[in-house]
Amino acid sequence: MxxxxxxxxxxxxxxxxxxxxxxxxxxxxxxxxxxxxxxxxxxxxxxxxxxxxxxxxxxxxxxxxxxxxxxxxxxxxxxxxxxxxxxxxxxxxxxAGLKSLAMNFKKGLDKFKIPLFLQRMKEAREAGVERYVTLEDVDALATDMVQGNLARLAERQAMSxxxxxxxxxxxxxxxxxxxxxxxxxxxxxxxxxxxxxxxxxxxxxxxxxxxxxxx
Known part of the structure; x- marks a missing residue:
């Protein structure tokens, strides 16, 4: 023993x-x-x-x-x-609690914004067209804002x-x-x-x- x-x-x-x-x-x-x-x-x-x-x-x-x-x-x-x-x-x-999730969500949003949204706005400007966020865009943008930014923080060893x-x-x-x-x-x-x-x-x-x- x-x-x-x-x-x-x-x-x-x-x-x-x-x-x-x-x-x-x-x-x-x-x-x-x-x-x-x-x-x-x-x-x-x-x-x-x-x-x-x-x-x-x-x-x-x-x-x-x-x-x-x-x-x-x-x-x-x-x-x-x-x-x-x-x-x-x-x-x-x-x-894995809500407190840590919220803290990293804010950190990711402050650091990266919403890259997919910024990319699509850039593409619209370069094409000379106006583009608005539609219901079809929401799911992809939300996924990028949450899961995407958490992955970016993890990749940089920057999660809190x-x-x-x-x-x-x-x-x-x-x-x-x-x-x-x-x-x-x-x-x-x-x-x-x-x-x-x-x-x-x-x-x-x-x-x-x-x-x-x-x-």
Whole structure:
């Protein structure tokens, strides 16, 4: 029987160690980054799966990309420059929810507009004719505006999503928890990192405290 990775109990006193240990192995965390992921991340992924809000695979795939095992459709990792998460890194992942879809839809529209519409207007101008959008055009234009722009963002590795938080230490990456773009939630995330992740990975205290005390 594999050696337990960690021990944890539910708030109702039920021992969840076996279930969470098996979960971490099943989704591939222990294979990809053995000993370099927090129980906080495991709990977030387990809770997301149990509630039906997310598929843990989308996060695991980004960890694989960070470990050089696959490519990613999303932005390259970014180091946080401002407290309370200053010094840590984040990598986008796509959770397939309406929030991420809306965010990428707006980003694609701002960046690319509607290429098919622009192309057809250009063709009309060059032909010296007036052309109006018809009902027959709507389906193709809507597809280009949504699916087309999402594909263009993915091709450029520019899609945005929620955050996978991690730290870098001695040339290795340590995966901590999930976060959002909403900075109003970052104080709470930092508290969780201080209370859980810093105990698992003591070097985090140095990373976080050194940056906080710099003039």
């Amino acid at each position: 594999p050696e337990p990775l960690f021990s944890i109990k539910h708030e109702d006193g039920r021992d969840m160690s076996d279930e969470l240990n098996a979960f971490a192995r099943t989704i591939g965390l222990e294979r990809i980054a053995p000993g370099r992921y927090s129980i906080l991340l495991v709990l977030s992924l387990f809770g997301g799966m149990a509630s039906g809000r997310m598929n843990p695979a989308v996060v695991v795939q980004e960890i694989e990309a960070l470990e050089g095992l696959r490519t990613s459709r999303f932005k390259k990792p970014i180091q946080n420059k401002h407290p309370p998460l200053q010094g840590l890194w984040h990598k986008h992942f796509y959770d 999503g929620e955050w996978l938080m991690f730290a870098e230490h001695e040339g290795r990456r340590y995966y901590l928890c999930l976060a959002t773009h909403d900075s109003s939630q970052h104080d709470g995330i930092r508290t969780q990192i201080d209370e859980i992740c810093c105990k698992e990975f003591p070097f985090l205290k140095t990373i976080l405290n050194d940056l906080e005390t710099r003039p």
